[in-house]
Amino acid sequence: MKNKENLLKELNIYLANLNILNVKLHNYHWNIQGRGFFELHSKFEELYNKASEDLDQVAERMLILGSRPAASMKDYLQLSTMEEKSSEGISSLDAVKALKEDYNLMYNHSMEIINLAEESGDPVTADMMTDFAADYEKTLWMIRAYLG
Numbered sequence: 274m275k276n277k278e279n280l281l282k283e284l285n286i287y288l289a290n291l292n293i294l295n296v297k298l299h300n301y302h303w304n305i306q307g308r309g310f311f312e313l314h315s316k317f318e319e320l321y322n323k324a325s326e327d328l329d330q331v332a333e334r335m336l337i338l339g340s341r342p343a344a345s346m347k348d349y350l351q352l353s354t355m356e357e358k359s360s361e362g363i364s365s366l367d368a369v370k371a372l373k374e375d376y377n378l379m380y381n382h383s384m385e386i387i388n389l390a391e392e393s394g395d396p397v398t399a400d401m402m403t404d405f406a407a408d409y410e411k412t413l414w415m416i417r418a419y420l421g
């Protein structure tokens with residue numbers, strides 16, 4: 274029971290972080306400047322669409338587990354462990370560097386939650402998080418390749 278409570282608490286934080294990430298990706302999508310604008314503008318759109326799908330899946334998983342997910346920006350800002358970015362222009366290089374940190378955070382948190390889900394005998398949540406982790410690994414590889 275203790276494990277399940279812990280799992281639900283972390284899923285709520287994870288959900289809050291995905292919401293912050295979704296907003297940040299829109300910020301980068303709109304405000305990047307410089308070389309690679311066209312490709313990154315599209316890439317960030319692809320990434321925020323994925324974050325948006327993922328956050329819906331996490332919230333619905335929490336409901337399936339009998340818990341009510343956070344559903345307001347106020348809650349997300351309180352729960353989140355990810356820093357927001359201010360509304361201003363950002364170079365394409367700085368945006369990708371910042372994203373590397375964001376995706377590292379999401380990846381590490383997803384790995385933590387996989388362990389918690391396994392400890393609380395919930396392979397379905399572990400499986401969902403494993404899919405997310407695999408996706409972050411791929412995104413992080415692409416980010417590293419971009420940064421050279």
Ligand SMILES: [Fe+2]
Pocket residue numbers: 302318
């Ligand atoms: Fe757009």
